[in-house]
Amino acid sequence: MTTPSTFAKKYRPWALVTGASSGIGAEFVRQLASEGLNVVLAARRGDLLKEVSQEVERRYGISTKCVIVDLSEDDAVEKLDQQLRNIDIGLVISNAGTGHPGHFLEQDHREQLERFRLNSLSHFNIARIFCDRFAKRGGGGLLFGGAMGADHGIPFAATDAGAKALVQSLGESLHLELKRKNIQVMTLVVPPTNTAIITKFGLDPADMPMKPMSAEQCVSEALRHFKQGRSLSLPGALNRFLSSIIPTKLMRVMMGKMIEQTLAKNAKRAARAAASSSMLLGSPGE
Numbered sequence: 298m299t300t301p302s303t304f305a306k307k308y309r310p311w312a313l314v315t316g317a318s319s320g321i322g323a324e325f326v327r328q329l330a331s332e333g334l335n336v337v338l339a340a341r342r343g344d345l346l347k348e349v350s351q352e353v354e355r356r357y358g359i360s361t362k363c364v365i366v367d368l369s370e371d372d373a374v375e376k377l378d379q380q381l382r383n384i385d386i387g388l389v390i391s392n393a394g395t396g397h398p399g400h401f402l403e404q405d406h407r408e409q410l411e412r413f414r415l416n417s418l419s420h421f422n423i424a425r426i427f428c429d430r431f432a433k434r435g436g437g438g439l440l441f442g443g444a445m446g447a448d449h450g451i452p453f454a455a456t457d458a459g460a461k462a463l464v465q466s467l468g469e470s471l472h473l474e475l476k477r478k479n480i481q482v483m484t485l486v487v488p489p490t491n492t493a494i495i496t497k498f499g500l501d502p503a504d505m506p507m508k509p510m511s512a513e514q515c516v517s518e519a520l521r522h523f524k525q526g527r528s529l530s531l532p533g534a535l536n537r538f539l540s541s542i543i544p545t546k547l548m549r550v551m552m553g554k555m556i557e558q559t560l561a562k563n564a565k566r567a568a569r570a571a572a573s574s575s576m577l578l579g580s581p582g583e
C-alpha cells in the first residue's frame with residue numbers, strides 16, 4: 298500500500314481521470330496512483346480501463362473504479378456525476394478528447410459537432426459540476442487537457458483547435474476566480490506527445506519537425522506545474538522556448554502546412570491502396 302504523498306493528502310481520497318483508457322490519461326492514472334490517490338477511470342473502452350486499473354491496484358495498492366462513458370453525449374457528465382455521487386472526489390483530470398484533421402467544409406457536420414461537444418462542452422460541464430462539489434467540500438483541483446497552438450488557431454484542425462481554445466480560456470478564467478474557494482485550476486497545453494492520437498492524425502513521428510515527447514514526461518511536468526499552483530503548463534523546455542520566440546502568425550502557418558501536407562500524403566496513400574486492392578479483386582476474372 299502506497300503512503301499518500303503531501304499532494305495526495307491535499308486532494309484525497311479520490312481523483313477522477315477522463316480519457317483514462319490510453320495515452321496521457323492512462324499515464325495520469327499511474328502517476329496519481331503512485332502518489333497514493335484512489336482513482337476513478339472514465340472512457341468508452343471498458344477493457345482498456347480495466348487493464349490500467351488492475352495494473353495500478355497491483356502496483357500501488359490503491360482502489361479504483363471504472364466508469365464507461367461517452368463524453369460526446371449531451372448528458373454524459375450529469376450521468377457520470379450521478380454514478381459517482383457516493384465518492385468523495387478531490388481532483389479531476391479532464392483529459393478525454395480527440396482530433397480529426399481535415400478540410401473544415403468537407404468534414405461531416407454531425408461528426409464535427411460530436412467532437413466539439415467532447416473537446417469543449419464536456420470540459421465545461423465537468424468544471425461546472427465538479428467545482429460545485431469542490432466548493433461544498435472546501436477545496437479541490439481541476440486540470441484541463443488543452444492543446445499546444447490551439448489558442449492561435451490551427452488550420453485544417455479548426456474544429457478541434459477552436460474547442461481546445463475555449464477550454465484554455467475557461468481554465469485561465471477559473472484559475473483566478475476559484476482560487477478564493479481553495480480550488481486549483483490549471484490547463485495542460487498538450488504538446489506533440491507520443492500517443493495513439495499521433496497515428497490517428499496520420500503523422501509519422503520521424504517526419505515531424507519536433508519529436509513528440511513521451512506521455513510520462515508530459516504528465517510528470519504537468520503535475521509538477523500543478524503542484525506549483527500555475528494556471529498553465531506547457532511541458533518540454535524546447536516547446537516553451539520555441540513558443541516564446543516564434544511569432545504566433547508564423548506558428549499558425551507552420552502547423553497548418555504540416556497538417557495539410559500530411560492530409561495530402563495520406564490521401565495519396567489511400568488512393569494507391571484502393572487502386573492496388575481493386576486490381577487484386579479484378580485479377581481472377583481477367
Ligand SMILES: NC(=O)c1ccc[n+]([C@@H]2O[C@H](COP(=O)([O-])OP(=O)(O)OC[C@H]3O[C@@H](n4cnc5c(N)ncnc54)[C@H](OP(=O)(O)O)[C@@H]3O)[C@@H](O)[C@H]2O)c1
Pocket residue numbers: 315316317318319320321322339340341342343345366367368369392393394395396415442443444445487488489490491492493494495509
Ligand atoms: N498526443 C498529442 O500529441 C496531443 C496533442 C494535443 C492535444 N492532445 C489532447 O490530449 C488528450 C489525451 O490524448 P492522448 O494523446 O492521450 O490520445 P489517446 O491515447 O487517443 O487518448 C484519448 C483518450 O480520450 C478518450 N476519449 C476519446 N473520445 C472519448 C469519448 N467520446 N468519451 C470518453 N472518452 C473519450 C479515449 O478513450 P476511449 O476511446 O476509450 O473512449 C482515450 O482514453 C486529448 O484531449 C487530446 O486531444 C494530445
